[in-house]
Amino acid sequence: MKEEIKMARIEVRITINEQTKIKNKANELGISVSAYMRKTALNHRIIIKTDNEMIRQIRFIGNNINQIAHRLNINSDTLNYLDTYTQMEEYKQMLQLIIDKIRKI
Template identity: 35%
Template sequence: MPIIKGGKRDQEIKIRVTQSEKDQLNELKTQVSLAVWLRELGLNAKSIERADPELVRAIGRIGSNLNQIAKYVNTKKEVDVNVLSTVNRIESLLIEVINQYRNDKNAG
C-alpha cells in the first residue's frame, strides 16, 4: 500500500458529470483508478495566471487596427508603403510584448 503524505485521506470531494463526460475521463486517464488520476492531475496542476487587463486591451486595440488594415488591403487590392510599414511596426511591437512577458515570467 502506498505511503500517503500528510496523513490519512478522510476528506471527500464530489463532482457530477454526465455519462459521456465520465466515459471521456475514463478514456483519458493514465492511472488504473480514475480517482488517483484526477487527484494527481489536480495536485500537480500549475495555476493559470490572469493576464494584465491593460495588456489585453492593448492587444485588442492592435487586433482592431490589423482588421482595419486587412479591410483596406482587401478593398484596394494593394499594399502601399505606409500600410506595410504599419504592419511591420505592429509585428515588432507584438514581438517586444511577448519577449517582455517571457522575461518577466522567467525573472519571477
C-alpha cells in the same frame, strides 16, 4: 472537494538572488511564494493574473490589423503598400514586446 490541510514543511537553501527572483515571480503571478513553489515543483499549470493593459494593447493591434486587411481587400489598386508594410512591422514589434513580457513571467 475539501482542500487538504497543509501540515508538512520542506526547507530549501537558496541564494538571496534566487529568493528575490522567486518572490518577484510569485508577486507577478499574484500568488504566494508557497503556492508558487508548490505549483512549479509539482509541474502544475500556473495561471497568470490578467494584465488589462496587455489585453488592451493586443486588442488595439488586432483591430488595426483587421482595418489594414479590410483596406487591402477593398482598395488594393490605390493602397500604398509601403505604408501598409510599415504599419504591419510596427504592430509586429509591439506584439513581440508583449510576448517578451509574457515569457519573463
